[in-house]
Amino acid sequence: MTDLISTVVAKYNYWIYITLMMIGLYAMIAKNNLVKKIVGMNIFQTAIILFYVSIGVKKGATIPILEHGHGPDVHHVVHAVDYINPLPHVLMLTAIVVGVATLGVALALAIRIYNNYNTLEENEILTQVREK
Amino acid sequence: MKIIGLIIVVVTGALLIYAAADFPAWSDPASPASTYLSPYFIEKTMEETSVPNIVTAVLADYRGFDTMFETTVIFSAGVVCFFLLRISRREEEEPETRYYRHVLTGVTIQLKEGYKIPPSADFERIDAVWTPPDLIIKTGCRILIPFIQLFALYVIAHGHHSPGGGFQGGVILGASVILFAISHDLRTAVRRMSEKLIGILCAVGVSIYAGTGALCLLLKQNFLDYSALAGVLHVDPITARSHGILMVEIGVGIAVLATMIWIYNNISSAGRYRQGL
Amino acid sequence: MIWPIDLAILTLVVIAGIGALMVKDLLGAAILFGAYSFMMCLLWSIMGAVDVAFTEASVGAGVSTVFFVAAVFRTSRRTKD
Known part of the structure; x- marks a missing residue:
């Protein structure tokens, strides 16, 4: 029973990441509205971040902030199995902040397009471009 | 499709x-x-940098070069938003139409072609889409904002020992100014924190980061090798690395703070800076 | 890590993500995207990535929702899909 649960938990996690990634990809390809496309891009991005973070998870480990940081036993021996792998967290932390900066640029582009064509729908913009 | x-x-x-x-x-x-790779960082971070939060140590020290360019990406995103959206006063087709409200009677005046009323206590300038001023929201936000900013400073300064650091603290600081702009109006916020100041802060943040690296270079060590600062700060090389991390975190915080406000100002006013959300 | 909460929140994340893309009102999409980000933040704190969760709570659920609302306010709210 425990084996079954752990298999399901493991696979369910990976399936959900792939589902989220595909939801984002589908929105970027098929949605007509530019803001919806940007939402899709962000969902794609967070799905990848979720995948990376989940790589670092270790059973029976704690958060990557060392205990006994200061105090009498500073030279306490640290065992790597006691702490979650911090490297994926570092990579993804900067990715989130860069993600919000690119989100700002994407929304700025959407506003520029709206000012020019007075619509956010992709097909209406394409019709107006063809007419010119 | x-x-x-x-x-x-x-x-x-x-x-x-x-x-x-x-x-x-x-x-x-x-x-x-x-x-x-990761066991090395988990086991050696404390002896090499004396920073208990491994994420902060790897972010700002072992991977400092990468984080510097991430900060540069954020800076460039702010600049790109500015160039895409900002409409300067000279480029505008028609002169601005201003709206004023007489405080005592509630009469609204519309002034076309760029005329304006000199600032006085009787008239207040209002947005074209006017919502009545809400005393509770204004006062509540004014009480809340100092505490948000204090917390943000704590997050930046305490990033060595708890979750947090320059990115998070900078975003929270930026969010406090954005909250001010939403609860009052954009003009008040821009008067407090002008566009010029935001641009300068953006550049200063990135320069602090790169400057810390260059300082290490001048002290005959590698770029961003903070143990070179030991002589300047009068501490041992390991503590110097911890202090170096704090310096670059402050730089990151300033750059992120300014960029968030800059992007918000440009997006919410569509580049005109007259009226926001 | 507590796996029942993990599975429940994973399901909620997918629901919030689909909801943000399906809803016909862009302001609603912005708010649902904020909910999605916050669910993501919970998921990361369950996985022990406290720094990442903190960043997502301030950036994803806070500032990017404000950016979306501001952009929707400056453009149009209605959409056909």
């Missing part, structure tokens, strides 16, 4: 799910990601 998209998505998803069968088991301590 929807059908093609659906086919692409389903095929890619099926391939990925097929590939997921080969992944190491979920939360396995012996998975490849947790066995080769």
Whole structure:
């Protein structure tokens, strides 16, 4: 029973990441509205971040902030199995902040397009471009 | 387009799910990601940098060069938003129409072609889409904002020992100014924190980061090797690395703070800076 | 890690993500995207990535929702899909 649960938990996690990634990809390809496309891009991005973070998870480990940081036993021996792998967290932390900066640029582009064509729908913009 | 998209998505998803069968088991301590490189950082961070939060140490010290360019990316995003949206007063087709409200009687005046009323206590300038001033929101935000900013400073300064650091603290600081702009109006916020100041702060943040690296270079060490600062700060090289991390975190915080406000100002006013959300 | 909460939140994340893309009102999409980000933040704190969760709570659920609302306010709210 425990084996079954752990298999399901493991696979369910990976399936959900792939589902989220595909939801984002589908929105970027098929949605007509530019803001919806940007939402899709962000969902794609967070799905990848979720995948990376989940790589670092270790059973029976704690958060990557060392205990006994200061105090009498500073030279306490640290065992790597006691702490979650911090490297994926570092990579993804900067990715989130860069993600919000690119989100700002994407929304700025959407506003520029709206000012020019007075619509956010992709097909209406394409019709107006063809007419010119 | 929807059908093609659906086919692409389903095929890619099926391939990925097929590939997921080969992944190491979920939360396995012996998975490849947790066995080769990361034990070194977990075990050595404390002796080499004296920073208990491994994420902060790796972010600003071991991977400092990468984080510097991440900060540069954020700075460039702010500049790009500015160039895409900002409309300067000279480029505008028609002169601005201003709206004023007489405080005592509530009469609204519309002034066309750029005329304006000199600032006085009787008239207040209002947005074209006017919502009545809400005393509770204004007062509540005014009480809340100092505490948010204090917390943000704590997050930046305490990033060595608890979750947090320059990125998070900078975003919270920026959010406090954005909250001010939402609860009052954009003009008040821009008067407190002008566009020029925001631009300068953006550049100063990145310069602090790069400058710390260059300082290490001048002190005959590698770029961003903070142990070179030991002589300047009168501490041992390990504590110097901890202090160096704090310096670059402050730089990151300033750059992120200014960029968030800059992007918000440009997006919410569509580049005109007259009236925001 | 507590796996029942993990599974429940994973399901909620997918629901919030689909909801953000399906809803016909862009302001609603912005708010649902904020909810999605916050669910993501919970998921990361369950996985022990406290720094990442903190960043997502301030950036994803806070500032990017404000950016979306501001952009929707400056453009149009209605959409056909």
